[in-house]
Amino acid sequence: MKRRDFLKQSTLASGMFFVPQFLKAFESIPNKTFGNKKVVIVQLKGGNDGLNTVIPFQNDIYYQQRKTIAIQHNNILKLSDEVGLHKNLQPLKNLYDKGFVSIINNVGYPNPNLSHFRSTDIWQTASDSNEYLQNGWVGRYLDYTKSNPYKAIEVDESLSLMLKGKTQNGLAVTDPKLLHRYMREPFFNNVIKNYNDAHLSEHNLGYLYNALIDAKSSAKYISEKSNPKNTSATYPKNIFGKQLKTIANFINSKLETQVYYAGLSGFDTHANQPNTQARLLKIYAESMEVFVNDLQKNNAFDDVIILTFSEFGRRVQQNQSNGTDHGAANTVFVIGKNLKKQGLYNNLPNLGNLDSRGNLKYEVDFREIYATLLDKWLQIDDSAILNKSFSKLKFI
Amino acid sequence: MKLAHIQHLYNRIGFGITPKELKHLSKKPQKQVVNSIFENSKTTTPVTVDLSFLKEYKVTDFKKKEIRQAIQKKSRKKVKEFGIAWFNRLKNPSEVLREKMTLFWANHFVCQSNNILFIQNYNNVLRKNALGSFREFTKIVSKEAAMLGYLNNKQNKKKSPNENFARELMELFTLGQGHYTEKDITESARAFTGYNHNFRGKFVLKNRHHDEGEKTFLGKNGNFNGDNIIDIILEQKQCATFICEKVYRYFVNDTINKKHIDEMTEVFYKDYNIENLMRTVFLSKWFYDEKNIGAKIKSPTEFLVGINTVVPYKMLREKQLLLLQKLLGQMLMNPPNVAGWKTGRNWIDSNTIVTRLRLASVLLNNAQITYSDKGDEEADISDFKSKKLRRKTFIKMEANWETFKRNYKNTSKKELIQLLVTPKLSVETEAMLLKNKQMPLQDFCVQLMSLPEYQLC
Numbered sequence: 017m018k019r020r021d022f023l024k025q026s027t028l029a030s031g032m033f034f035v036p037q038f039l040k041a042f043e044s045i046p047n048k049t050f051g052n053k054k055v056v057i058v059q060l061k062g063g064n065d066g067l068n069t070v071i072p073f074q075n076d077i078y079y080q081q082r083k084t085i086a087i088q089h090n091n092i093l094k095l096s097d098e099v100g101l102h103k104n105l106q107p108l109k110n111l112y113d114k115g116f117v118s119i120i121n122n123v124g125y126p127n128p129n130l131s132h133f134r135s136t137d138i139w140q141t142a143s144d145s146n147e148y149l150q151n152g153w154v155g156r157y158l159d160y161t162k163s164n165p166y167k168a169i170e171v172d173e174s175l176s177l178m179l180k181g182k183t184q185n186g187l188a189v190t191d192p193k194l195l196h197r198y199m200r201e202p203f204f205n206n207v208i209k210n211y212n213d214a215h216l217s218e219h220n221l222g223y224l225y226n227a228l229i230d231a232k233s234s235a236k237y238i239s240e241k242s243n244p245k246n247t248s249a250t251y252p253k254n255i256f257g258k259q260l261k262t263i264a265n266f267i268n269s270k271l272e273t274q275v276y277y278a279g280l281s282g283f284d285t286h287a288n289q290p291n292t293q294a295r296l297l298k299i300y301a302e303s304m305e306v307f308v309n310d311l312q313k314n315n316a317f318d319d320v321i322i323l324t325f326s327e328f329g330r331r332v333q334q335n336q337s338n339g340t341d342h343g344a345a346n347t348v349f350v351i352g353k354n355l356k357k358q359g360l361y362n363n364l365p366n367l368g369n370l371d372s373r374g375n376l377k378y379e380v381d382f383r384e385i386y387a388t389l390l391d392k393w394l395q396i397d398d399s400a401i402l403n404k405s406f407s408k409l410k411f412i
Numbered sequence: 413m414k415l416a417h418i419q420h421l422y423n424r425i426g427f428g429i430t431p432k433e434l435k436h437l438s439k440k441p442q443k444q445v446v447n448s449i450f451e452n453s454k455t456t457t458p459v460t461v462d463l464s465f466l467k468e469y470k471v472t473d474f475k476k477k478e479i480r481q482a483i484q485k486k487s488r489k490k491v492k493e494f495g496i497a498w499f500n501r502l503k504n505p506s507e508v509l510r511e512k513m514t515l516f517w518a519n520h521f522v523c524q525s526n527n528i529l530f531i532q533n534y535n536n537v538l539r540k541n542a543l544g545s546f547r548e549f550t551k552i553v554s555k556e557a558a559m560l561g562y563l564n565n566k567q568n569k570k571k572s573p574n575e576n577f578a579r580e581l582m583e584l585f586t587l588g589q590g591h592y593t594e595k596d597i598t599e600s601a602r603a604f605t606g607y608n609h610n611f612r613g614k615f616v617l618k619n620r621h622h623d624e625g626e627k628t629f630l631g632k633n634g635n636f637n638g639d640n641i642i643d644i645i646l647e648q649k650q651c652a653t654f655i656c657e658k659v660y661r662y663f664v665n666d667t668i669n670k671k672h673i674d675e676m677t678e679v680f681y682k683d684y685n686i687e688n689l690m691r692t693v694f695l696s697k698w699f700y701d702e703k704n705i706g707a708k709i710k711s712p713t714e715f716l717v718g719i720n721t722v723v724p725y726k727m728l729r730e731k732q733l734l735l736l737q738k739l740l741g742q743m744l745m746n747p748p749n750v751a752g753w754k755t756g757r758n759w760i761d762s763n764t765i766v767t768r769l770r771l772a773s774v775l776l777n778n779a780q781i782t783y784s785d786k787g788d789e790e791a792d793i794s795d796f797k798s799k800k801l802r803r804k805t806f807i808k809m810e811a812n813w814e815t816f817k818r819n820y821k822n823t824s825k826k827e828l829i830q831l832l833v834t835p836k837l838s839v840e841t842e843a844m845l846l847k848n849k850q851m852p853l854q855d856f857c858v859q860l861m862s863l864p865e866y867q868l869c
Contacts, residue, residue, distance in 0.1 A: 134749055134750075146579065148749065165761075174738065174763055175763050177748070180758075180761065185761040185762060187762050188762075198770060203859065206844050207844075207864065210838060210840035210844050211841065212840065221835055223709075224765065224864040224868070227760050227765040228765050228766075234762060337477065
């Protein structure tokens with residue numbers, strides 16, 4: 017048989033079966049809503065060089081340690097007498113000038129790990145550096161609130177550890193319509209309809225069916241609720257811009273989703289850092305400004321906090337290839353409308369007091385930021401999700 | 413031996429079984445079937461890729477940055493190639509149990525490296541020792557170049573100890589959390605100081621970095637080296653229990669039965685012989701208990717390879733295999749971290765379930781799949797601009813339906829259900845599937861593979 021003939025005959029490809037019936041899977045889950053606050057988390061993947069992003073331009077050590085890659089005064093957007101932003105961050109500076117940005121320096125954790133994967137895991141699971149957790153902090157948030165998968169959405173094809181809980185998982189979506197179409201295959205409807213085991217969650221088969229029903233219900237929810245017309249803004253034509261556009265669309269469409277996760281890759285600048293980083297920061301800042309304006313236009317920005325982090329910063333001393341190697345503590349951006357503390361949140365890094373590997377020491381544990389968002393923004397018991405208590409910051 | 417039991421056994425020691433083999437084995441008693449499995453895995457056939465490009469280089473070349481970078485780039489490419497070669501081996505294994513055990517150990521002694529020479533060697537160390545002595549195995553692993561790099565033991569020196577390897581050795585490789593103290597970690601790290609390897613990946617002990625002093629470890633005192641530490645760990649019965657539990661979860665059931673574990677531990681603790689342990693499991697009565705049959709969620713690799721047992725397929729663009737592995741959550745050459753892949757229900761979320769249920773039509777029926785090509789954290793980003801935003805693609809496949817037709821000639825649809833789907837289908841589901849009497853057996857097969865039930869083995 018030729019493939020095309022076969023394709024035609026296959027019920028999976030053509031839909032020979034009938035009876036589309038939607039299973040109301042969510043009715044069994046108590047739908048707790050904890051307000052309509054939203055958090056958008058952005059990871060600059062690969063380890064963004066914080067020192068060339070938020071630049072301490074009065075610091076002699078900075079210029080001594082970075083003979084060929086230090087950012088010169090005329091290329092800095094000054095925020096104060098001693099610190100400024102990379103010149104490609106002008107769109108971010110615009111947000112900064114409106115009081116929408118808080119810059120938190122020296123964020124990290126004890127005994128920093130310099131592997132991308134491990135350090136990303138640490139940030140995503142909110143673990144100690146010698147602790148291996150099997151679930152992410154957003155996943156545990158879903159567990160705790162007994163939420164549907166669509167409460168936390170990653171704009172990607174596969175789900176990161178951050179959104180995986182013990183019993184609940186978030187959802188990875190790039191194209192809700194497409195996912196919905198996949199799941200509307202009559203075959204899947206029939207499969208679900210004919211499964212009638214009462215002990216749905218007690219064994220692995222029940223677990224699989226539940227996952228299927230969850231996926232189907234979530235796809236339907238997102239696809240029906242979101243309307244592309246809710247984002248008319250023009251985003252930069254790159255993957256990151258597209259991701260933020262999708263998120264803006266979901267937020268403007270008033271999805272109940274509370275946590276969104278997106279990422280921009282390529283920050284692992286061991287060689288020829290200046291051009292690469294400049295290009296990526298431009299992508300980041302341009303998209304971010306469009307995103308914030310888009311939300312504002314739709315009266316949605318009041319309820320949104322955007323957190324931008326990187327799994328680690330980079331070494332203070334540059335290497336011989338016009339680049340920087342893996343480092344430790346780094347800068348975090350918090351973007352929002354009603355920030356309690358705008359501008360620079362804390363002191364600039366102390367370049368004269370580095371750890372044994374020549375990296376910045378942390379001053380703010382990243383989990384204090386999570387705790388602050390959970391406690392003050394999402395209004396939930398942060399210690400139940402982070403497995404211990406952290407002090408709260410004052411940016412919200 | 414009962415058909416259902418042979419199927420169960422082959423689901424666990426391999427990736428399913430063809431009807432012909434099944435029929436052949438059904439005439440034999442259980443003991444003989446199990447014996448033949450071990451007999452077939454007596455030998456070891458390494459997986460290799462062509463490494464001739466390395467011959468051109470000398471140690472001194474590594475000092476030159478440009479040459480070094482060129483080698484590294486080539487090496488990363490070769491690692492991908494190796495991942496494909498490994499997968500192809502799994503699809504056509506001559507030593508089935510050995511290959512399955514290699515997969516098991518790859519998620520136990522977890523390691524990752526971009527150095528093709530080191531990681532190829534490491535992978536074949538897993539293969540070679542998969543059914544041997546756990547004692548020797550652990551000692552060899554501790555000296556492998558890939559592992560020395562992965563867990564930073566190369567940086568473990570008398571003057572500045574690095575505890576990474578020592579910690580994971582106990583936490584993940586031998587004892588499990590809570591069976592040692594932080595002091596035991598510090599002390600054992602000293603025993604592994606000076607471990608290193610040469611340019612070709614051969615182990616060397618750098619005496620000047622090795623700590624010759626006395627160490628106190630798990631209640632013992634002495635000038636221990638790394639091998640001594642491993643011997644002392646293995647004296648703990650907990651080590652045998654820890655490994656047996658892991659084997660049980662992988663080969664029998666996610667839920668531990670303490671009685672069965674005790675039985676296994678008694679056998680394993682005697683001499684840490686892996687083959688004896690596995691033989692005990694496959695010959696036990698409880699291995700064939702109803703509640704163990706069809707109880708496990710297939711790993712992405714078991715799932716992908718299992719389809720191939722029924723309908724052999726070939727990827728026309730071999731790199732697309734990596735894409736599938738990524739979407740399903742198990743890129744063989746890229747374990748998530750030293751704790752390895754989280755198995756069982758962790759394989760499944762809303763995304764992977766959809767990908768899995770659609771996969772048979774994607775692979776065998778030319779359905780479309782979407783993905784973003786963003787590269788990973790360490791990817792070369794020089795071609796960032798040229799990458800398209802989001803792609804839709806067809807997995808270019810050649811499904812060998814001729815083999816399927818030959819293997820399942822005269823097989824009724826009801827029989828095909830028995831052969832492919834391990835858990836019992838509900839009456840309604842079976843009726844739904846059988847409703848369309850005109851449907852060809854191939855299409856019927858694709859449907860069976862699209863059932864949640866097919867995810868279990």
